[in-house]
Amino acid sequence: xxxxxxxxxxxxxxxxxxxxxxxxxxxxxxxxxxxxxxxxxxxxxxxxxxxxxxxxxxxxxxxxxxxxxxxxxxxxxxxxxxxxxxxxxxxxxxxxxxxxxxxxxxxxxxxxxxxxxxxxxxxxxxxxxxxxxxxxxxxxxxxxxxxxxxxxxxxxxxxxxxxxxxxxxxxxxxxxxxxxxxxxxxxxxxxxxxxxxxxxxxxxxxxxxxxxxxxxxxxxxxxxxxxxxx
Ligand SMILES: [Zn+2]
Numbered sequence: 657x658x659x660x661x662x663x664x665x666x667x668x669x670x671x672x673x674x675x676x677x678x679x680x681x682x683x684x685x686x687x688x689x690x691x692x693x694x695x696x697x698x699x700x701x702x703x704x705x706x707x708x709x710x711x712x713x714x715x716x717x718x719x720x721x722x723x724x725x726x727x728x729x730x731x732x733x734x735x736x737x738x739x740x741x742x743x744x745x746x747x748x749x750x751x752x753x754x755x756x757x758x759x760x761x762x763x764x765x766x767x768x769x770x771x772x773x774x775x776x777x778x779x780x781x782x783x784x785x786x787x788x789x790x791x792x793x794x795x796x797x798x799x800x801x802x803x804x805x806x807x808x809x810x811x812x813x814x815x816x817x818x819x820x821x822x823x824x825x826x827x828x829x830x831x832x833x834x835x836x837x838x839x840x841x842x843x844x845x846x847x848x849x850x851x852x853x854x855x856x857x858x859x860x861x862x863x864x865x866x867x868x869x870x871x872x873x874x875x876x877x878x879x880x881x882x883x884x885x886x
Pocket of ligand 1: 722826827828
């Protein structure tokens with residue numbers, strides 16, 4: 657666990673709307689142009705940041721969709737991090753060709769600001785697909801082309817839609833849950849920040865020190881003063 661002043665800095669960055677949160681957390685970590693990162697690269701960096709702030713392993717509980725058993729799971733998100741090229745992809749389907757690029761945080765910000773999920777999906781598709789070459793005769797781009805683009809982008813940037821595979825201890829049902837690194841880190845930062853603020857409140861009451869004085873103190877000394885104040 658990082659020291660309290662660092663936890664509070666990142667907790668502050670996580671406040672506000674969910675849209676843009678990944679970008680704000682990465683900016684607090686010194687990432688100058690988070691908006692340009694692909695979704696997968698942003699997830700990879702958030703996983704690394706989370707490792708430094710709250711530790712590597714994740715413990716979570718998930719209810720089995722088949723039998724309702726509450727399963728406890730523990731995993732290391734580094735296991736999710738596969739190699740990805742991240743670059744543009746070119747696909748062909750039914751004589752059509754398309755070039756596309758993985759989505760970035762800036763694309764998601766634009767989608768979040770659009771009017772409704774249908775509009776957002778169209779906008780994301782329009783931003784991802786950078787060129788389309790129809791065959792002789794043209795017409796409407798076939799669904800197979802869009803499906804091929806989506807499959808190629810999934811392969812190029814697999815962490816864009818990171819998923820965790822789970823198996824129920826009760827009935828052996830297997831299922832997947834989405835892994836949202838920014839949302840998880842926000843929940844964990846909130847818990848850690850509340851603990852840090854409770855310590856500040858205890859020390860301020862006991863000794864009359866300011867928040868800045870308490871947070872500026874080495875963690876080991878702060879802990880001893882906490883024990884003495886107890
Ligand atoms: Zn089950």
